[in-house]
Amino acid sequence: MNSKRKALMVLDHALRRSPSRWLSFAGAVLVDFLIIIIAMAFSGLASFQGSPAAVVSILGYYSVPMAFVAALTLFAAGFYWISERYFNIDDLVRLAASSAFFSVCLFGLTLGYGPLKGHTHFDFTLLFLFFSFSLIAGTRVFRRVQSWNRAASRRRVSKPAVRTLVIGAGDAGETLLREVMRARKHRYDIVGLVDDDPQKTNLRIYGSRVLGTTEDIPHIARTLGIEEALIAIPSLDGRNIRRIFDLCRQCNVRVKTLPGVSNLLVGANADLSAQLRTVEIEDLLRRKVLRADVNDIAGYLRDESVLITGAGGSIGGELARQIASLPPHNLCLLGRGENSIYEIQMELASTYGRRCDAVVADVRSMPALERVFRQVQPTVLFHAAAHKHVPLMQANPIEAIENNVLGTWNLIQLSLQADLRKFILVSTDKAVNPSSVMGATKRVCELMVQAYAREYKTQFGAVRFGNVLGSRGSLIPVLKEQIRRGGPVTITHPDMERYFMTIPEAVQLILQAGAMGKDGEVFILDMGEPIRIMDLAYDLISLHGLVPEKDIEVSITGMRPGEKLHEELTYSKEELSPTKHPKISIVPGEQLSISELDAAVGELMKKCKAGDEKGAFDLLMDIVKTKPLPEEQAAH
Incomplete structure (x- = not known):
């Protein structure tokens, strides 16, 4: 049935061809007719001691029938509709099979018909197979080379x-x-x-x-x-x-x-x-790719209802892409910006052919989150929603605390009520010995995840990593825009260093860590060696075909509030433990109780509600046991 359908498809394809293609087809068939006759003549001369009479007799009886059999075989195999420019190894293998088929037909024909009737001339058949295959393949390879040469000539002329x-x-x-x-x-x-x-x-x-x-x-x-x-x-x-x-x-x-x-x-x-x-x-900055275990990731997300907060951002959006490719039973995208959420929803629908739920909501609003949990009934949550800009959050501490800390606390409470199976927090290296409001808020989030993991069956985990390349509003796009405008490129300190990782690599490792997280562990991603921002700026300028300090000025502006010269991935007291993935390590959780954290977070929210920026800032730094820098103390 399949062979019949295939033959009908080939015939239908042939009937749709234009007159010029039919002429080309007729020419190709004629050439193959001649090749079969020549191959048979060579085979006869080699098999029968060069006897002209034997060759003439063989050609008279067998050449025309075999030419038709060969042409029909090649037609059925689709060889007359293959563009000569794309004749390849696969076609060569199919041609060998076709040649073997019509050679077997010749062998059968000689056994029952003509001057060779009743005799088994294996040598004649094998020689015919060799000559016919070689000549047919040779003509097609020759036409392919001719086609490439014509294309090259057209390019040279044009x-x-x-x-x-x-x-x-x-x-x-x-x-x-x-x-x-x-x-x-x-x-x-x-x-x-x-x-x-x-x-x-x-x-x-x-x-x-x-x-x-x-x-x-x-x-x-x-x-x-x-x-x-x-x-x-x-x-x-x-x-x-x-x-x-x-x-x-x-x-x-x-x-x-x-x-x-x-x-x-x-x-x-x-x-x-x-x-x-x-x-x-x-x-x-490209590094050797170490693949995540896709089966491991798919194993814990398959048949689950996955909720991603901050899905319109760089990390949240990439989480959505990679998770949608698995795919889970249901995927819900939550974010505060309607345009970014709509864009990622449309992208996933176009790429994967599935419409994901998209919700515009603020993680600070408990009523809004309650509606989402009722509608979506999530079982796995990736919490990527956060304010991340250090200087901006330094100037707006209450906004940072409410969004990052209160938002995480709200999600944890609802996750516990819903018996969520897994909760993964996206953290940052700025949570280590934080000197900024943003880093301190993320550290509080880590502490909450660790505390609740010890008391509840929901599997909590946090993933800590450095800067990602190309995220919205981050360093690289800012430097590129400065170069596009002709400079100057601004660097806050010549010795400042940062860890960098591509967004897809970071998200792949977040998903891998999610498969392992269960007891409030903080997973540390291997970021490689830190990179000097000055070197990064020079590289970017060079990639634009310009010379640093000659075509584009590099200006040192001084460190901004909350910035550190060197970021850290772990506290000095944290001991890294390996995992089954070579680029992911674990640090043990802090031994803070839920009651301590809830009381501290409650007091923090009171100060935010009262508009007490200095009080909120001081309490925040006290929770994470970090003494603010003198200029930060004065600023608040």
Whole structure:
């Protein structure tokens, strides 16, 4: 039944073809007719000691029937409708199978008909298989090469090509090279490749030679007039991307790259050449990807009703994307900004074909949250809603305390009432020895999660990590905007350092930590080495093709209220314990009682309601046992 349906589909496809395609089809069939006759003649000459009479007799009896059988076989296999430009290894395998089929037909024909009747001439049949397959395959490979050459000629005539060097001679480099060669839209003249595997030097890929290693880039660029380099190594780490970028910059070579492994689109329909882009700061900070255990994550989210607070933000939105891909039984997005919540809801509907619940609500409002819990009946909660801007929250402490602390307290109370199965708090490295209002509020949230985990069956956990690249209103977008405007780029202190991680990587590890959290643990994500903000600014300026301090001024403005020179991921008294994931560690919970915390939070809310900023600030810092800096004390 399937073969019949397939044959009908092929026939229907053929009938829809234009007259010009029918002419092309007729020409291809005629060529294959001639090939079958020639293959049979060669086979007869080789099998029957070159006897012309035997060959003529064989051709007279078998050539026409076999030509029709071969043409019908190739037609049924779809070979007459394959674009010659895309004839590939898979087609070659199918052609071998088709050739074997009509060779078996020839063997059967010779047993019952004609001058070879009653004799088993295996040698004749095998030679026919060899010659027919070789000649049919050869004509198609020849037409493919001709097609590529015509496309290359059209590109050369239409617009001068950019002299290009491909970096990486692995699978991605080979695929990229093939796509560039066959696509009319690209304007690349591939001069050669480089690869750090010395055994690949002088190898040829589609006619392009591996000219050396990446250290040879300056010499190759100057000698051969390279204008652009394409990095075709998705697994390359940030250190090596920076090294290659610097080598190319020495000789004024523009650089484009494929995305990293975690962001690269792969598959039968993925076009690598369309994914080429300029090098971004995220590429220079790229680290080796350690995948989360998708089965582990899906295991604790499958059949669950998941609620994400702050779903319109950078972390909350990415949580929504990754969770929706699993998917859970139900997904609800909660946020205070209607536009951002609507955008992520529409994105998920478009990408995953499912409409998630979206609720506009404020986590400070207990009545609003009660309605959400009644409607959604969540069983797993990711709490990402928070005010995060340090200087802004320093100037608005009551807003920070009410949103971050009261919002978390409200959600915990409702989670306990609803017998929520799992509650995961998204925290920050600024919660460690906090010098800012924002950091102190997040530390209080950590303490609440730890305290309630010891007394209730809901599985609580918190995930602590540093800055994420590209989040709204964060450092990188601000610096990019300053560069776009021509400077100056402002840095608060030349020695300031921060930890950085990409948003997808952070969220993947949050989800992995969620699978492990149950007793109020604080999970620490491996952020790598801290990065100097000054170096980051210089890199960004260079990536824009400008020279720091020459084209763009870098200005030191002084540290802002609440800022620290160096962020920390753990307290000195906290001892890290490993988990089953190499990039996630655990620190034990604080031994504070629920009654102590509830009393402190209640008093904190009273001071906020009374508008007592100084009293609220002092009490906040007292709860987290951090002495405010003198200038902070004076400010409040």
